[in-house]
Amino acid sequence: MIELKYVDKRYPASNAFLFINSLTINKGEIVGVLGENGSGKTTLLKAIMGIGELRNGEITIDGRPVKEQYERMAFITEEGSFLPDLTPVKYAQFLASFYPRFDQEYFKKLLKLYELPSDSKIKTFSKGQKIKLEISAGLAKQADYLLLDEPFAGKDIFSRSDSLKLMMSGLSGTETLLITTHLIDEIENIIDRAIILHKGIIRADVYIDDLREEGKSLAEVMHEARSKRS
Template sequence: MIELKYVDKRYPSSNALLYVNNLTIHTGEVVGILGDNGSGKTTLLKAIMGIGEIQSGEVKIDGKPVTEQYERMAFITEEGSFLPDMTPRKYGQFLADFFPRFDQTHYTELIEAYELPSDRRIKTFSKGQKIKLEICAGLAKKADYLIMDEPFVGKDIFSRRDSLKRMISGLTGDETVLLTTHLIDEIENVIDRAIIVHKGLIRTDIYVDDMREQGLSLADVMLEARKKSPSPSIHWPN
């Protein structure tokens, strides 16, 4: 379970912010973190991963600080966590040394499935190839928590569907997945729950089954979230 309480993240040089009063994500949920560019989606994922300091509040993974749970987490991001002078083969060996759960065989299978050159330096890869490599590394970590920030940027529609299919087929059902993307039509049948972030605040948190019972689509929910009051009350801790 992921728990955030009174999490406050601000940037001195801009008006950007993130404030989460109380958010719980249960084990095994596949959650879409959705919103416009600059809404705070990536900041929310980084707060959960413990990347960058928050001004106040706490984030816990199964009741423990994030720093005690890193080996159970994988962060897949378009920014890339790879070392550019390495080849995918050497990168896999590097990850295996640091992540006890890393599945070298599965990693090699994914590299081959994505047709990535295993002995070419990563810095020579295209943006799309680098993202595919990130997905390979993230899935091979066999993490309990998969945090995915725009993993399908730069892919054509067939590659996106292929990546989604690989991701879903590789899950056991016990993993918790958080996914940011603008491709809402393609993930509506994948996620269990949608959290809509707008101007640094969570405007809507809805389960997809409930959304469908109301006859709504993700596009409808996002539109309604944008219309909500820009300054909902913030409940600071005592």
């Protein structure tokens, strides 16, 4: 369980901020974190990962501080955390030294599924290949909490669909996922819940099953959330 209480995160050099009075992400949920660029999606994930200081508030993972839970978490971002002069195989060895649960055999399997060269230096990879490498590394960490920041940005619709299906097939079903994206049509049938942010504030928090019972779409909720903004 991820719990945020009175979280206030700001950036000195800009007007961007995140303010969340209370938010709980239950274990095993797949949550889409949605909103326009600059709405606070990435800031929310970084706050949960303990990246940067909070102005106020508390974030816990299963009742413990984030800094005590790093080995159970994986942050997958388009920016990448890989070392460009390493090959994927060497990168896996590096990760295994920091993450006791890292599964090198599973990582190699993912490299094959994504058709990534295992012995080429990562700096020679295309942008799409680097994103696939990040996803492979994140899944191989066997993390309980996966935070994915726009993992399929820049891909064409077919590549995004294939990558999403492949990523989901690699899960055990017990993981908690937070996925930031603006591609709502592609994740609506995958997520359990949608959190919609605007200007650092949660404007809507809905479960997809409830929406279906009401005969509403996620796009409609997004539109209503935008109409509430100040």
